Amino acid sequence: MNINIYVCVCVALMVGISMMLMVAQGAPTKSGAKGHGRKGTTAENQKPDHPRVSLLLDSKFLNSGPARRPINNSSLSPWVYSITEDDSRFPRTIMEARCLYSGCLNSKGQETLDLQSKPILTEVLILRRVTGVGDTYYFRLESKTISVGCTCVRHQVEYQ
Numbered sequence: 001m002n003i004n005i006y007v008c009v010c011v012a013l014m015v016g017i018s019m020m021l022m023v024a025q026g027a028p029t030k031s032g033a034k035g036h037g038r039k040g041t042t043a044e045n046q047k048p049d050h051p052r053v054s055l056l057l058d059s060k061f062l063n064s065g066p067a068r069r070p071i072n073n074s075s076l077s078p079w080v081y082s083i084t085e086d087d088s089r090f091p092r093t094i095m096e097a098r099c100l101y102s103g104c105l106n107s108k109g110q111e112t113l114d115l116q117s118k119p120i121l122t123e124v125l126i127l128r129r130v131t132g133v134g135d136t137y138y139f140r141l142e143s144k145t146i147s148v149g150c151t152c153v154r155h156q157v158e159y160q
Contacts, residue, residue, distance in 0.1 A: 089127070119147035
C-alpha cells in the first residue's frame with residue numbers, strides 16, 4: 001500500500017473515531033442514562049469524566065482517495081519510513097518518517113549544511129488497550145506525536 005495513502009487513512013480513521021466518541025458520549029442508553037457501561041457496571045466505579053462507549057469499526061467507510069506518487073525521495077530533505085508496532089494500540093502499526101540528512105540537498109543533489117533537515121510532527125489519535133477487571137479490557141483514546149515527513153529550515157540562532 002502506498003505510504004502516503006496509509007498515513008491519510010490512519011489520520012482519517014482517528015478523526016472519525018474521535019467524532020464517534022464525542023457523539024456517543026452524550027447519547028442516551030436503553031436505560032435512559034448517558035454513557036455506555038458493561039453489564040454489571042455500577043455508577044460508583046465509573047468516573048463521570050471517563051465514560052465507556054461502544055465502538056464499531058467498519059473499514060468499508062474508509063476513503064483511500066486518489067493514488068499519489070511518493071515525495072519522500074524527491075524532497076530537498078529526503079526521508080525514509082520506519083514501522084512501529086504495538087499490540088496494545090489501535091492502529092497496531094504506525095509508520096513514522098526519519099530524516100536521511102542533517103542538512104538539505106542542493107540543486108546538484110549534494111548535502112549542504114546551509115539549511116537543516118527537520119521532521120514535520122503531527123498528533124494522531126490512537127486507541128490504547130487497557131486491562132480491566134478479570135478477563136475484560138477496554139480502549140482508552142490517546143494522542144501520539146509522530147513524524148510524517150521532513151523539511152528544510154534555517155538554523156535557529158539563540159542570542160544570549
